Amino acid sequence: MTGAGGAEARLRARLAEVDARLAAQRSAVAGIVESARDANVDDEHDPEGATLAWERQQAAALAAGAEAERHELLAALDRVAAGTYGVCEVCGRPIPAARLAARPAATRCVEHAR
Numbered sequence: 001m002t003g004a005g006g007a008e009a010r011l012r013a014r015l016a017e018v019d020a021r022l023a024a025q026r027s028a029v030a031g032i033v034e035s036a037r038d039a040n041v042d043d044e045h046d047p048e049g050a051t052l053a054w055e056r057q058q059a060a061a062l063a064a065g066a067e068a069e070r071h072e073l074l075a076a077l078d079r080v081a082a083g084t085y086g087v088c089e090v091c092g093r094p095i096p097a098a099r100l101a102a103r104p105a106a107t108r109c110v111e112h113a114r
C-alpha cells in the first residue's frame, strides 16, 4: 500500500472534479429552465418545448449521477479517516490498487463487485 494519504488526495481531486461538473450541470439546468420561460413554450404541444423538456431531463439526470458519485466519494473519505478504505466490505481483503485507481470510491474487490 502507498498509504492513505495518496488515496485521500486522489479522492479529493475526484471530488473537486465532480463538484465542478455538478455546478456546470446545475447552471445548465437553470439555463434551460430560463430559456423555456423566456420562450413561453408549452412542453406538451410545442415541439421546441418538448426538446427543452428533454434537455432539462438529460441535464437533471447527469446532475443526479454526479450527486451520487459525490456521496460515494464522501463516504470513501470517511473510510480513509476510519482506516477502512480500500478493504472489500464483503470479504475484508484489500481491494487491488489498480481497481482503486480506476474507481477510487470502490467498496468491494473485483470478485465481489456485483
Ligand SMILES: [Zn+2]
Residues within 6 Å of the ligand: 088, 089, 090, 091, 092, 093, 108, 109, 110, 111, 112
Ligand atoms: Zn471481496
